[in-house]
Amino acid sequence: MTLDPHKAADFVKKAAPGFTPRVGIVLGSGLGDLAEKIEMVASIDYETIPDFPRSSVEGHAGRLILGRLGGMAVACMQGRVHYYEGVNPQDLALPIRMLKLLGIEILLLTNAAGSFKKKMGPGSLMMIKDHINFTALNPLVGANDDEFGPRFFSMEDAYDPTLRQHLAAVAKELGITLHEGVYLHYLGPNFETPAEIRAFKTLGPDAVGMSTTPEVLVARHCGLRVAAISNITNLAAGMSKTQLSHEQTLECAKIAAADLESLVIVFLETLKRELLKAHIRSTENGVN
Structure with a gap:
């Protein structure tokens, strides 16, 4: 069955008449608290949105929050669906296409990830520059x-x-260390074996996780600009004595949560000013 992003977008528009988000945000495992900072216009459970895939993973609230963050009009997905939950891969196109139909131009993604580099340990933030x-x-x-x-x-x-x-x-400007690196998407739901991590290292990634690439693929296909940040919750399998678990991921996600929240809010504040300047310039050029 083909899912219809138009039905989903029309439903959301009725819940927030006249509200047009400029930036879409997707919050990963243990990162949902950022949504509480939004000046809310509407909160919609995924299960009420027509055709919308629903997350079954702890740490993913399953709500769409519409409102303002850092003065920017945003549509925030508090949780996401993963391939390993058994959904049809094509179903993961709907949320991003719905955001596009709502009006977003930029997609900001976050995730929890394991690090291949000891100098980028738990509590670090990594801006994604490319993925595998x-x-x-x-x-x-x-x-x-x-x-x-x-x-x-x-x-x-x-x-x-x-x-x-x-x-x-x-x-x-905020004094936050922001690493930059390549993200490798592993299917899951199990964590990687140490042998797999050693093999992956030859490919050159800096972090590994179980999400994000589906949203990036769909976003780029429909012309959205994308930025993404990994919250490093652990060193990859075999690199430390810590036993990997989802509970550990959720707990360690809190370490850098405050830095991530500050970074996103100020990013949106300054982005709003830049977009306004660009709009003014384009208007002036049009007049001239």
């Missing part, structure tokens, strides 16, 4: 929907260079 999709899955497999994008599209600069520069500048 090791799942061999893609929400865009199947008939192309020409309404949203072309059959074939480039993934060079999938993580927008200008947004990355902006994030780095904000982190520096």
